Amino acid sequence: MGLFFHIGRYVSFLRSVLRRPEKASVFRRLLAEEMAAIGLQSLGIVALLSVFMGAVICIQTAHQIGGWIPVYTIGFTVRQTMILEFSPTLIPVILAGKVGSNIASQLGTMRVTEQIDALEIMGVNSAGHLVLPKMLAALLCIPFLVILSMGLGIGAGAWVAVSAGLSSMADFEYGMRIDFNAFDVTYALLKTCVFALIISSVSAYHGYHTSGGALEVGRSSTKAVVYAVVIVMIANLLLTQMLLG
Amino acid sequence: MIEIHRLSKSFGDQQVLHDISATFHPGKVNFIIGRSGSGKSVMTKCTVGLLEPDQGHVSYNGRDFTAMDRSGRKSVRQEIGMLFQGSALFDSMTVEENVVFPLRMFTDHSEAEMRDRAAFCLERVELPKAAAKYPSELSGGMQKRVGIARAIAMNPKYLFCDEPNSGLDPQTSIVIDNLIGDLTAEFNMTTVVVSHDMNSVMEASDFIHFVHQGQIAWHGPSDDLLHAEHPELEAFIFASKLMKKVRSTPPSKP
Numbered sequence: 001m002g003l004f005f006h007i008g009r010y011v012s013f014l015r016s017v018l019r020r021p022e023k024a025s026v027f028r029r030l031l032a033e034e035m036a037a038i039g040l041q042s043l044g045i046v047a048l049l050s051v052f053m054g055a056v057i058c059i060q061t062a063h064q065i066g067g068w069i070p071v072y073t074i075g076f077t078v079r080q081t082m083i084l085e086f087s088p089t090l091i092p093v094i095l096a097g098k099v100g101s102n103i104a105s106q107l108g109t110m111r112v113t114e115q116i117d118a119l120e121i122m123g124v125n126s127a128g129h130l131v132l133p134k135m136l137a138a139l140l141c142i143p144f145l146v147i148l149s150m151g152l153g154i155g156a157g158a159w160v161a162v163s164a165g166l167s168s169m170a171d172f173e174y175g176m177r178i179d180f181n182a183f184d185v186t187y188a189l190l191k192t193c194v195f196a197l198i199i200s201s202v203s204a205y206h207g208y209h210t211s212g213g214a215l216e217v218g219r220s221s222t223k224a225v226v227y228a229v230v231i232v233m234i235a236n237l238l239l240t241q242m243l244l245g
Numbered sequence: 246m247i248e249i250h251r252l253s254k255s256f257g258d259q260q261v262l263h264d265i266s267a268t269f270h271p272g273k274v275n276f277i278i279g280r281s282g283s284g285k286s287v288m289t290k291c292t293v294g295l296l297e298p299d300q301g302h303v304s305y306n307g308r309d310f311t312a313m314d315r316s317g318r319k320s321v322r323q324e325i326g327m328l329f330q331g332s333a334l335f336d337s338m339t340v341e342e343n344v345v346f347p348l349r350m351f352t353d354h355s356e357a358e359m360r361d362r363a364a365f366c367l368e369r370v371e372l373p374k375a376a377a378k379y380p381s382e383l384s385g386g387m388q389k390r391v392g393i394a395r396a397i398a399m400n401p402k403y404l405f406c407d408e409p410n411s412g413l414d415p416q417t418s419i420v421i422d423n424l425i426g427d428l429t430a431e432f433n434m435t436t437v438v439v440s441h442d443m444n445s446v447m448e449a450s451d452f453i454h455f456v457h458q459g460q461i462a463w464h465g466p467s468d469d470l471l472h473a474e475h476p477e478l479e480a481f482i483f484a485s486k487l488m489k490k491v492r493s494t495p496p497s498k499p
């Protein structure tokens with residue numbers, strides 16, 4: 001019963017969010033602010049994690065190969081792991097924690113301090129005004145962060161492989177190019193777009209429907225992250241089966 | 246004029262409003278008073294459309310607000326200003342941006358015109374130097390005044406104030422009460438104030454509705470309040486020692 005209630009309310013919430021913005025100039029300004037908050041302010045964490053993950057994948061792969069497995073497998077594995085799973089799935093999961101909790105706590109605080117009611121009283125569609133710029137900013141920025149993550153991860157893998165003497169640059173490059181399917185990148189970006197929408201809308205849903213006080217804002221923020229991650233994982237399975245299965 | 250006709254509202258099994266009817270007069274400060282949990286806030290939220298009533302309707306100058314679609318309500322809401330209990334200022338914006346916000350959303354005024362209007366509204370609430378500050382840098386009383394400035398920015402026909410004096414000292418409360426009274430007269434607004442502060446009621450009210458257990462138990466002009474013969478209203482008014490003393494003190498001779 002609770003599940004159907006939330007699904008119904010979520011759909012109704014999205015209908016409000018997707019109404020035409022009241023004023024284009026205000027919307028553009030909010031979009032730019034949200035892109036800075038979601039995109040620019042996530043660059044550091046995304047870059048850091050991607051570099052370390054690329055390096056670790058490289059060392060782990062080198063540790064496991066030996067004997068008859070060719071060394072170029074290191075470049076191949078780093079590429080495939082970064083493009084297929086780490087960048088398009090784990091980066092959004094990390095962003096669900098950073099961006100999702102931020103969205104939920106911001107909207108939750110606005111709800112309990114009656115700022116959302118103030119918007120409604122003025123005649124502003126509060127859901128559209130507050131949430132649509134966040135969803136659009138996530139949709140525009142997270143795929144770019146994922147592309148950046150892919151590049152940095154593979155680059156870090158190559159650097160570690162060569163500097164630690166695990167592989168020559170030529171072998172790494174050969175592994176990176178071998179059996180490359182451009183659809184893998186398309187698949188990765190498609191699912192990133194879906195995850196971006198899930199993270200932003202699920203977090204916003206929980207924040208927007210907060211009731212009570214500071215304790216409930218904290219709870220909404222936690223719920224937003226947990227539900228966003230679980231739904232991202234389910235969507236990941238379904239999309240992978242649909243696109244690659 | 247705002248008219249409420251046979252409004253009912255329940256939350257689950259708990260009926261909060263029972264068939265309530267009331268009229269709020271233009272150019273007057275209309276108070277809704279009552280004990281905590283009596284239903285006065287729910288009544289106000291149903292009146293402004295933040296809650297949907299189960300039955301009954303609300304009309305603004307004859308326009309049935311409850312029957313309106315989203316766009317109809319939007320146009321009525323642009324005629325409403327509201328001061329919230331916690332001020333509800335947008336904390337990411339400066340004071341000036343808060344006041345300008347409704348103008349930016351719903352008018353085609355130039356930037357200079359909007360700034361002029363904000364300056365006028367802030368001047369009117371005696372906060373001309375607070376424009377560049379953020380709400381967190383202001384005291385509670387100043388936040389309330391900024392809330393009033395934002396509420397009047399669009400020249401509203403109707404002003405709602407939810408517990409405008411909560412958390413304020415008695416002197417600041419009087420400043421807010423007088424400001425609400427003055428602005429109501431100046432802009433000929435229909436003002437509705439929700440309060441359980443008897444000082445405020447005595448200071449600023451023109452007309453009073455007493456809500457008890459989800460019903461209007463008494464209503465009338467504020468001059469009649471102290472002589473009203475209604476047990477629950479008497480218990481509410483004369484709850485404090487000060488008010489008991491007021492009642493027991495004979496009027497002084499001129």
